[in-house]
Amino acid sequence: MTKIISGLFFRLIKSMETWLFLVLLVAASAYLFLIPIKADLTPGVSLPNKEEKSFIELDIPARDIYRMSTEPIPDDTFIKLYETDDSAHDEYSILCTILTYSHIMPSILMMGFIPLFFGKLFSDNTIKNLISAGHSKTKIYLASLVFTMAICMLMLLTEAIVFAVLCVVYLWIPPIYFPAVILKSLVDLFFISVLSSVCLAFLFATTKKTVAYIIGFLLLALLINPLSHSAIRRLQDSRPSLFDTEEYKEIWERIKEDTDLRGNRFEDKIDLLTFDYISFYRGEEIKHSGDSTLPAFQRALCLTEIYLDPTLIVVDGLDYFDLYRLYRDGVMAINIAANMFWIILTSAAGIIVFSKREIHG
Numbered sequence: 001m002t003k004i005i006s007g008l009f010f011r012l013i014k015s016m017e018t019w020l021f022l023v024l025l026v027a028a029s030a031y032l033f034l035i036p037i038k039a040d041l042t043p044g045v046s047l048p049n050k051e052e053k054s055f056i057e058l059d060i061p062a063r064d065i066y067r068m069s070t071e072p073i074p075d076d077t078f079i080k081l082y083e084t085d086d087s088a089h090d091e092y093s094i095l096c097t098i099l100t101y102s103h104i105m106p107s108i109l110m111m112g113f114i115p116l117f118f119g120k121l122f123s124d125n126t127i128k129n130l131i132s133a134g135h136s137k138t139k140i141y142l143a144s145l146v147f148t149m150a151i152c153m154l155m156l157l158t159e160a161i162v163f164a165v166l167c168v169v170y171l172w173i174p175p176i177y178f179p180a181v182i183l184k185s186l187v188d189l190f191f192i193s194v195l196s197s198v199c200l201a202f203l204f205a206t207t208k209k210t211v212a213y214i215i216g217f218l219l220l221a222l223l224i225n226p227l228s229h230s231a232i233r234r235l236q237d238s239r240p241s242l243f244d245t246e247e248y249k250e251i252w253e254r255i256k257e258d259t260d261l262r263g264n265r266f267e268d269k270i271d272l273l274t275f276d277y278i279s280f281y282r283g284e285e286i287k288h289s290g291d292s293t294l295p296a297f298q299r300a301l302c303l304t305e306i307y308l309d310p311t312l313i314v315v316d317g318l319d320y321f322d323l324y325r326l327y328r329d330g331v332m333a334i335n336i337a338a339n340m341f342w343i344i345l346t347s348a349a350g351i352i353v354f355s356k357r358e359i360h361g
Contacts, residue, residue, distance in 0.1 A: 004135060004143035005150075012151075017116060021109050022158070028105045029159045033166055036097040040090050052087040055175040062175040065092050066324040071267040078264040088175060095174050096323055098163065099181070103188040103314045106155035107195055107223065111216030114148060114199045119209035137355045141204055145347055148200055152192045156185060180327040187313045187332050190339035194310045195219045197343045201350030205357070228309035231302040235275055238299075239289035248287070255281055270329040274299075275306055277325075308338050 012018050055065065058080050064073040065088055068081055081088060121127050130140050167174060198219060203212035242248045255262065267280040279286040292299055306312060313326060313335045326332050 001139050001143045001146075004130065004140060005147050008143065008147045012117070015117070017113075021113055025105055025109055025155060025158055026162055029162045030166065032101040032104065033098050033163055035101075036094045037166060037170060037172075040087070040094060052085050054086070054173075055088040055091045056173045058084065058086055058088055060088075062177040065089075065175045066177045066180055067328075069268075070322060070324050070328070072264050075261055075264060078261060082263065091172075092175050095176070099184050099323065100314070102156070102159055102185070103191055104223070106152060106159070106188070106192050108220060109155065110148070110152060110192055110196050111199055111213075111220055113151070114196060115203060115209040115212035115216065118144065118200065118203055119212065122207045138351050141347070141351050141354055144200060144204070145197060148196045149189075149193050152189055152196060155192070156189055160185075177324075180323055183327050183332045183336075184313070184323065187335055187339075190336050190343070191310050191314050194339045194342045194346075197346045197350075201346045201353075204350050205353040207357070222311050223314075226309055226311040228306045228312050231305035232275065234294070235292060235299070235302050238292040238294045239276065240293070241289055242287055251281070251284070251286055268325065270325050270331060272330060272334070273303075275303060307334050308341075310335075310339050310342055312338075
């Protein structure tokens with residue numbers, strides 16, 4: 001299998017289309033990343049075009065910026081972030097926006113790359129020659145899958161380099177909390193790999209580039225209308241609001257009377273069993289809504305749709321819950337596991353069909 005992968009990379013380097021895709025990736029990623037950066041930063045100026053202290057000038061841990069609106073942080077850090085004229089909040093917002101963009105261009109390019117690159121392997125009889133040389137169809141397919149995942153990883157690394165170059169140009173040291181950012185990058189990697197594995201499965205099953213292009217286009221439509229959106233709405237609509245209840249009002253009256261860094265005493269958590277958030281104030285739970293009125297089977301069905309949706313984090317997640325909560329409370333880990341499931345499932349289906357198919361040429 002190693003020889004097959006090496007041959008694919010050799011063919012990749014020789015292909016003119018490869019360099020065109022690379023130029024497109026760099027140019028498009030730089031453009032997308034510059035949208036939020038240009039709104040607040042100035043080239044060659046170490047910090048925003050305003051008289052504010054940057055994240056690096058505040059001398060605080062990046063982790064505290066990520067969790068400042070999610071859980072209590074050290075009081076001295078909280079005071080710096082909320083009583084100092086600083087830009088740390090804007091810098092964190094810029095970084096989150098860039099993270100939401102990071103999967104877009106690799107996803108689009110992979111849906112064009114797979115039919116183009118692997119389609120040629122079928123049209124010029126390379127696949128047939130590999131089979132004639134004694135390589136099994138399963139080995140050829142798995143080598144192709146590993147190769148596409150490696151390409152996905154290289155695309156994300158290229159984007160990371162583009163972002164690093166922009167940081168140098170803008171003299172910007174962003175607030176990067178590596179555990180959360182790396183896990184989000186893994187979410188992107190496995191999401192793009194899911195799209196690639198589905199596209200690859202259809203191409204090897206049909207040997208038709210046109211079919212792979214159509215499937216790729218349909219998969220990209222998921223970025224516009226994720227499968228989990230309707231399930232999330234059904235769960236939200238089924239939970240009655242408690243805002244007007246006496247108990248809820250009493251809790252907030254007590255909170256208003258607390259003047260000791262009140263804003264730094266809240267904690268929000270994601271309830272994985274309901275896909276809702278739970279708030280606490282000094283350890284006391286604040287219920288914003290009641291239990292779902294949906295029957296147990298429908299609730300389970302909604303949660304299944306949500307957690308099995310490959311696009312949950314990359315499209316909807318950073319809007320519905322903030323980055324740190326998705327990382328801390330396990331939603332990202334669940335999403336990665338779900339995407340691994342889809343990769344295994346689609347690859348197994350692709351191998352079964354491809355193994356039974358006669359390759360003509």
